[in-house]
Amino acid sequence: MSSVLTAPRTSAFWRAGWLHPLNDRHALEEMLAGIDPLLSLGTVKARLVARQAETASCCSLRFKPNRWWRGFVAGQHLRLSVEIKGVRCERAYSLSTAPQADGCIEITVQRQAGGKVSSYLHDELPLGAVVELSQASGDFTPPTTLPAAGLLLIAAGSGITPMRGLLQTLHARGVAAPGSICLIQVCRSQQDCIYGQELDTLAAQWPALRLIRWYSAQQSRPEAAQLLALAPDHAQRLSYLCGPAGFMRNVESYWQSLPDAAPLHLERFGAAPLELAPDAPAVQVQLQRSGAGFASRRGAALLTEAERAGLAPAYGCRIGICRSCQCRKRSGTVQDLVTGTVSSEPNEWIRLCVSSAQSDLELDL
Amino acid sequence: MSTHTLSRKQIAELQKDLDVIRDEVMSSLGARDAAHIRSMVKIARGSAIAGRGLLAFGFDPISFVLGVAALAHAKILENMEIGHNVLHGQYDWMNDPKLNSQDYDWDNVCDSGMWKHFHNYEHHTYTNILGKDRDYGYTILRLSPEQKWHPLYLLNPIANAVLALAFEWGVGGHDVQAERYFKGEMSFAQMQQRAKPFRRKIRKQLIKDYVLFPLLSFWNAPRVLLGNFLANLIRNLWAYTIIFCGHFPEGTKVFREEDCQNETRGDWYVRQMIGSANIKGSRWFHIMSGHLSHQIEHHLFPDMPAARYAEIAPKVEAVCRKYGLPYNNASIWRQYGTVLGKVLRHALPSSPAALKPATSGA
Numbered sequence: 061m062s063s064v065l066t067a068p069r070t071s072a073f074w075r076a077g078w079l080h081p082l083n084d085r086h087a088l089e090e091m092l093a094g095i096d097p098l099l100s101l102g103t104v105k106a107r108l109v110a111r112q113a114e115t116a117s118c119c120s121l122r123f124k125p126n127r128w129w130r131g132f133v134a135g136q137h138l139r140l141s142v143e144i145k146g147v148r149c150e151r152a153y154s155l156s157t158a159p160q161a162d163g164c165i166e167i168t169v170q171r172q173a174g175g176k177v178s179s180y181l182h183d184e185l186p187l188g189a190v191v192e193l194s195q196a197s198g199d200f201t202p203p204t205t206l207p208a209a210g211l212l213l214i215a216a217g218s219g220i221t222p223m224r225g226l227l228q229t230l231h232a233r234g235v236a237a238p239g240s241i242c243l244i245q246v247c248r249s250q251q252d253c254i255y256g257q258e259l260d261t262l263a264a265q266w267p268a269l270r271l272i273r274w275y276s277a278q279q280s281r282p283e284a285a286q287l288l289a290l291a292p293d294h295a296q297r298l299s300y301l302c303g304p305a306g307f308m309r310n311v312e313s314y315w316q317s318l319p320d321a322a323p324l325h326l327e328r329f330g331a332a333p334l335e336l337a338p339d340a341p342a343v344q345v346q347l348q349r350s351g352a353g354f355a356s357r358r359g360a361a362l363l364t365e366a367e368r369a370g371l372a373p374a375y376g377c378r379i380g381i382c383r384s385c386q387c388r389k390r391s392g393t394v395q396d397l398v399t400g401t402v403s404s405e406p407n408e409w410i411r412l413c414v415s416s417a418q419s420d421l422e423l424d425l
Numbered sequence: 426m427s428t429h430t431l432s433r434k435q436i437a438e439l440q441k442d443l444d445v446i447r448d449e450v451m452s453s454l455g456a457r458d459a460a461h462i463r464s465m466v467k468i469a470r471g472s473a474i475a476g477r478g479l480l481a482f483g484f485d486p487i488s489f490v491l492g493v494a495a496l497a498h499a500k501i502l503e504n505m506e507i508g509h510n511v512l513h514g515q516y517d518w519m520n521d522p523k524l525n526s527q528d529y530d531w532d533n534v535c536d537s538g539m540w541k542h543f544h545n546y547e548h549h550t551y552t553n554i555l556g557k558d559r560d561y562g563y564t565i566l567r568l569s570p571e572q573k574w575h576p577l578y579l580l581n582p583i584a585n586a587v588l589a590l591a592f593e594w595g596v597g598g599h600d601v602q603a604e605r606y607f608k609g610e611m612s613f614a615q616m617q618q619r620a621k622p623f624r625r626k627i628r629k630q631l632i633k634d635y636v637l638f639p640l641l642s643f644w645n646a647p648r649v650l651l652g653n654f655l656a657n658l659i660r661n662l663w664a665y666t667i668i669f670c671g672h673f674p675e676g677t678k679v680f681r682e683e684d685c686q687n688e689t690r691g692d693w694y695v696r697q698m699i700g701s702a703n704i705k706g707s708r709w710f711h712i713m714s715g716h717l718s719h720q721i722e723h724h725l726f727p728d729m730p731a732a733r734y735a736e737i738a739p740k741v742e743a744v745c746r747k748y749g750l751p752y753n754n755a756s757i758w759r760q761y762g763t764v765l766g767k768v769l770r771h772a773l774p775s776s777p778a779a780l781k782p783a784t785s786g787a
Binding site: 081086148381383 | 448451454455456457458459460466467470473513514517518519520521522523525526527532541542545546549550628629632633636637690693727728
């Protein structure tokens with residue numbers, strides 16, 4: 061299997077079994093990395109060149125990628141992978157600027173409570189260290205032409221990170237009609253306002269941008285209708301929404317209730333551990349490769365639950381020894397029935413016979 | 426065939442004791458373990474490059490001997506400390522696609538998918554249960570009086586020698602389950618179907634060692650071909666010796682299917698401990714044997730990174746002592762000597778009762 065981060069190479073050379081081990085890609089990659097950690101046969105790697113605090117719990121990291129980085133459009137995201145205590149961990153982050161002249165890329169990382177990767181990126185990853193990246197992806201990108209009614213950007217918390225790139229791109233394009241871009245930024249307080257000063261300065265010198273702030277610590281958590289009332293013509297504007305899951309759900313359902321509303325682009329982030337409500341009888345398990353799905357009772361082994369639903373995943377010992385039933389969990393929370401460990405790590409290997417679902421799951425099966 | 430006299434309560438306690446040992450290690454896995462397996466990969470790769478280079482570019486007998494030794498070293502290290510352990514999922518927690526049990530393929534004629542089926546599943550689940558653990562005697566050897574005698578077992582010593590020399594081939598063909606075809610339990614077409622991945626892997630291995638690398642060395646092709654053959658042979662003999670010392674030395678117990686029904690994890694632990702044997706040796710001996718010299722620890726915790734077995738061995742031995750179970754640990758000479766003894770003795774008819782005095786005397 062190729063890493064989740066590297067696009068699978070289809071070139072015949074890498075697939076030719078008779079050339080093995082001369083075409084052992086992993087071995088060649090490792091030997092190249094031994095010469096220079098940025099050298100690679102196609103994997104995007106990047107060196108950390110700067111780290112800058114944005115708020116007390118948020119910082120921006122600037123990376124210089126190697127030649128395999130194919131560039132990006134503002135608003136896209138990437139997956140970053142680092143090794144922490146021997147474990148390879150992967151997270152998605154929005155690119156937080158427009159493309160830069162020097163080819164550097166920037167992400168902004170909010171420290172999560174108990175977050176392994178965010179804490180590592182804040183406190184431990186040394187300057188000069190090399191991380192692995194995916195190519196940029198996503199369609200949370202600025203429109204090619206600005207609609208007459210203008211844009212509305214709605215961001216909560218670190219949902220502001222892709223918005224900064226969008227704004228920089230639009231600014232560079234010379235968008236000038238006053239108030240044609242409206243940004244509603246929700247933050248807990250002024251101290252927690254990511255890019256606070258920078259956006260104030262931008263709004264002051266660029267009449268096209270109308271900046272609206274909502275401080276939830278003072279003004280309480282906003283209701284979608286209440287918040288969007290601050291931009292009365294919101295329904296006509298082409299809109300972009302990014303923020304915590306609950307916030308996004310609110311705005312989205314409000315938006316759906318609007319008659320004839322302009323399109324709403326969404327950027328979801330954060331693998332916030334999904335916890336099953338204690339009284340929820342079952343969760344839904346989605347199998348990505350086969351397209352099948354089944355309902356699983358909480359606390360029951362996924363293997364037996366899948367079989368109960370008439371599916372037949374591969375299995376062996378059924379007691380957690382042989383790993384015949386092992387598969388990759390793309391998202392969701394599971395509990396190991398032997399050790400009791402609960403884990404929400406994306407893209408981790410689980411054994412179906414000794415794992416039980418604690419939330420809706422997506423499995424690579 | 427009563428193998429122990431522990432009460433249900435004792436077995437439940439034993440299970441707890443062993444779980445504690447396991448959890449302590451598994452919760453402390455980290456950078457040190459990752460560094461160990463990566464350094465093993467580097468060393469094995471370095472040896473392979475050196476060995477293949479010496480064979481391809483050298484002219485003299487000294488570089489030939491060194492080349493064979495380096496390549497054999499590479500193959501042994503890759504098969505035993507890296508391949509076997511990675512295929513057990515010992516490093517899956519690293520989430521490194523290069524060291525993952527589902528994707529790793531080793532420098533061995535045995536297909537890794539077939540290996541995981543008969544080894545990880547059959548052998549590790551049903552360890553030493555006659556009729557269920559097809560690794561006990563590999564379906565061709567008689568190593569215990571509990572196995573029914575048949576005149577074909579007179580060939581025990583010859584079968585043993587052939588298996589030693591061609592060990593990877595025996596292992597490679599093991600999951601084809603040809604014995605079921607001969608017993609009429611499987612059609613020829615079914616056997617052919619089962620053999621598919623084996624045939625694919627044979628092609629890959631033969632091309633590598635006997636076509637690709639010889640051809641790449643032009644005039645040195647015969648030398649490379651012979652060198653590769655010898656390296657494979659040395660690896661076969663070494664792997665055979667270590668692996669035969671895992672469950673066949675004197676003192677290891679075998680089980681009947683009916684004794685192992687409704688087993689708890691504690692029962693399973695007991696069976697693993699008294700069905701396995703360790704070999705004493707230095708750190709490098711353990712590494713070169715893929716830590717299968719800590720077979721007891723390996724069978725208790727097959728997905729614990731093997732480099733940790735040495736550190737838990739004293740605790741496991743203490744658990745054995747606490748519950749009055751044997752902890753079979755001896756030199757390679759003693760362990761392999763008793764294996765050879767069994768190969769010879771059980772070629773002839775033998776019965777459990779008649780053998781009692783001989784067993785305790787060994």
